[in-house]
Amino acid sequence: MANRPRGGWDSTTQTAPPITVEVPVLGVGAGPADYEELSRYVFALRRQRGLHMTLLHLGVLDDFCRDVADWTKGNTRADSAMLRTVAWLEALPVLEAFSGSAESLIVLGSGGVCGLEVDVPASVHDFQVYLVHALHELLDxxxxxxxxxxxxxxxxxGFRSPRWVPHVAVGRPLHRGRGPWEIGQVGVDFGESRIRNRQHFPQLP
Structure with missing residues (x-):
């Protein structure tokens, strides 16, 4: 594997991007104007076309596999972890498209980003729990x-909390404070699940 500093993804060269399991946002509200209304609360609103909800963040594969090798004190080599992890990702089932709704914006992480807090069907929560359980099995x-x-x-x-909050990051908060900010209910439609940056998987023998 390349001897690359952690988190060294350069978006201009598109090398070593993070791998996530996510669902793309197909629409917010009744049309573009409903999404653009969020600019009242958000600075530099992200383009709607690229919006998504992350179900599981695996991180940069090289980094993940090095973490495994370090944790196991070399009992699992990084290259072996890479082979198994990519095969595991390729075998994950697909969550079908679904719809949810959002009524508020919440602050995420350290406060630099806010997102729509989305009420999703129970099946989506179940799928996310399945992904975490499957990750446990992989690590075992x-x-x-x-x-x-x-x-x-x-x-x-990069897990910070064992509790998953369904959300769609939309930009930096325009107002100070931790929120939440009520926006009125809007529908949010999602496509089927996919592996983000799958095209960057290494070529396996």
């Missing part, structure tokens, strides 16, 4: 012990 196969500790401490995975 990779000989990772104390799996919950690994998930919460792996820089590649």
């Amino acid at each position: 196969e990779l000989l990772v012990d104390n799996i919950d500790d690994f998930i919460l401490s792996s820089p590649a995975l």
